[in-house]
Amino acid sequence: MTAVLAATDLRKSFGALKATDGVSLTLREGEIHAIIGPNGAGKSTLIAQLCGSLAPDAGTVSFLGCNVTAQPVAARARMGLARTFQTSALAMEDTVLQNALLGALGASGKPWHFFAPVARDRGLKGRAEAALDAVGLADLRDVRTADLSHGQRRQLEVAVALTLEPKAFVMDEPMAGLGQEGSAQLTSFLADLKRTAPILLVEHDMDAVFALADRISVLVYGRIIATGTVDEIRRDAAVREAYLGDEA
Amino acid sequence: MTRERLLNAALVLALFAVPAWALWADEPFTITLATRAVIFALAAVGLNIALGLGGLVSLGHAVFFGIGGYAMGILASHAQNYTPIMEAPFLIEGTKSMPIIWLVAVLASGLAAWLIGLLSLRTSGVYFIMITLAFGQMAYFFATSWPTYGGEDGLSIYVRNGFPGLNTLVPIQFYGICLAWLLLVLALNRALMRSRFGLALNAARQVPDRVRAVGLDPPRLQLVALVLSGAITGLAGALFADLNRFVSPTMLSWQMSGEIMVFVIIGGVARLFGPVAGAGFYVLIEHWLGGVSEYWQIFLGLVLLLVVLFGKGGLVGMIAGARK
Structure with missing residues (x-):
């Protein structure tokens, strides 16, 4: 199955800090692909590069089969890439x-x-x-x-x-600060929404991620250390050590 | 009817009633004062599109006001001296016709706004203020040092320009022209605020990231807003020069930019009738307090301070309450 949104070997450094260190990932039709990782793993930097608000130092982003690495945010949005912001970006007045x-x-x-x-x-x-x-x-x-x-x-x-x-959603922590009931509602909503367009979901709420994701990628220090189904990620030793701890 | 609508209706009523009274009482100077207020209001309506709707704090709107003024001055001075503006490659002559002068004023100030916008919209915040101020100063010093059109002394036009079917030398008739423009532009501004463009521009001021994320380009929206804004202020400049039958670099000075901004802020930023209230108020206290003390601007400063500190929506906000 072809990827709707794909990143290939993305790299972005801020001085000595490698915020994105060779990240490749795909978002396929009909799926929810969750990206999890500890704070400071480079999730927001990755999203910014996928959506176009930050230019990568190297690597490419393609959307609907087109190389959009040089396209600004507005152009990608017009092609059908919709994002939600971690802190609400709405016209408050x-x-x-x-x-x-x-x-x-x-x-x-x-x-x-x-x-x-x-x-x-x-x-x-x-x-x-x-x-x-x-x-x-x-x-x-x-x-x-x-x-x-x-x-x-x-x-x-x-x-x-x-x-x-849109043709694809990129959602930056949509559950943040929602509380249990709100999270549960949004979870069931997103489970339906993925039939409309695939969702790249960055989320801290593990219950939601494990309930929703078809695939999970684990980002640590700017690198994806594992990609797989929920079960594969739960079983992955490296992931348990880096991120999930004993609770998983 | 909301309080703001009532206030707006009262202001429109005053725009008709005050000159009508002055005409009846044979007080032509009052009509001239009212004309001055109406023209200032028009200039401020222009700025309000950039400042209120677009969030572009331009300290260079005197450029557009002055370009409008000089459009009138240059065209009319050539007409009154019977000298062409240029002969080669084709002949351009001066004119005493208001409609042509307005058209030239609007096009020239709109073009200037486009050029200034292309450069200044790469910046924002305090840098935008400084760049627009710098353009203003450039225009000012250019005008003072260009002897062809009077340099520092400015240009006098002996007879007010003409409008078909009207005697523009009669104060009330010229007032009518200015008022018609103000009301027309206010109507257009009202439509603009409710249009697609208004919605997008309003959002671009508040959350540019969101506007980009839905596929629109905030700087392009702001550039168009600045062009519309500059063109309106330029039109006001042409009328102002015709009111005084005189144009000088003072119209291009940064103090002029500041005054136009004061009209907007005292009246109410982003309020449709804010510029009208602000300009009317300014002309009133300029007239009354100007007779009491030559330092009347101290009082203006005090009023401005009070409005900024306590009345966030300006006069319109204080009287009509917060914007819905």
């Missing part, structure tokens, strides 16, 4: 619906309308409302984003990604 509309607007690729009110734009609105419906925020559409709870902001992050109708 705007309403929930406006944030979702922004995603739909980005997906349309046509921001150069200066007169027609966006609120009466049926195409955009339909897309935005469908995404809010999917994550269960439809009732809060007119609430200011700043007034949302932490968990609701995480849901909105996912909704904005949904409006892009």
Whole structure:
């Protein structure tokens, strides 16, 4: 099966620190590929290179069969790469619906309308409302984003990604700070979502990772020390030593 | 009707009522003051698009104001001296026609905004302020040292430019032209704030990372905002020069940029009628306190301090409450 998103021998150093040290990985159609690793393993740096906000020193990123290593964030997003941020990146002054509309607007690729009110734009609105419906925020559409709870902001992050109708998701710790019930809800949501588009999931919540992931890659000191199914990773001695400890 | 709408309606009413009263009471100077306020408001509406919606703190908007002013001055001075602006490779003559002057002012200041934006939008924050200030200073010193169009002394135009069907020398008729422009641009600005572009620009100010992540390019949005902003302020500059029948490098000075910014901040950043409230307030206290003391700007400074410290939404914010 061909990879939707692939990194080949990515390298990125900050001075003497090798934040990404020869990382290769693939995200295949229909799967959730989780990346786990201790703090400082280089997960965020890796995501930044996959999404285009950071240029690698060496190696390539390809998306949908195209080499996108030199493409900026916006170009990759227009191709269908949707990301969610670890700390919510939402327009706090705007309403929930406006944030979702922004995603739909980005997906349309046509921001150069200066007169027609966006609120009466049926195409955009339909897309935005469908995404809010999917994550269960439809009732809060007119609430200011700043007034949302932490968990609701995480849901909105996912909704904005949904409006892009992407070919792949990159999610940076979507469960962060959600609490048990919230995590469980999002877990079942993501389990369905992977049928829409594959998900590269960076996550600390091990219950969620083990419940969701088809494959897991373990990142330690900028290197992937193991990739495999949940069972393979649980059994891997090197992983147990580096990361999982005895609890696994 | 929200309080902000009521306030906006009251401001529009004042824009009609004050000159109507002045006309009835035969107070032409009041009409001139009102015209000054309306033109300042128009310049500030322009800045508010960059500053309020786009988050671009430009300390160089006098460049656009001055380019508009000089567009009027240069075209009209050639017309009044019967000398062509250029003969080769093709003939360009001056004009006393307002519509042509406006068109030239808008195009020239928009082009200047595009060029300045291309360079300055690579930076942000305090560097953006400094770069726009630097462009302002360049334009200012260029104008003072260019003798063809008066240098430091500026250019006087003896008769106000014409508009088909109107006698622009009658204060109330010229006021009408300026007011029509202000109301038209406010209507366009209102549409802009609610449009796709407004939504994207508003988000680019708050979370540029998110805007990139949905496939849009924040600097391009900001560049277009700066061009629209500069073009509007340039139009105001052409009207201001016509009001005074005079243009000088003062219109390009950094103090002028600061004044336009003061209109926006006192009135209310990113509020549709903030620039109108701010410019009106400024002209009022300039007139009243200017008669009491030549150091009236001390009081202006005090007001600005109070507004910035206690009224985050400016006058409009204080009266109408926080933005929804």
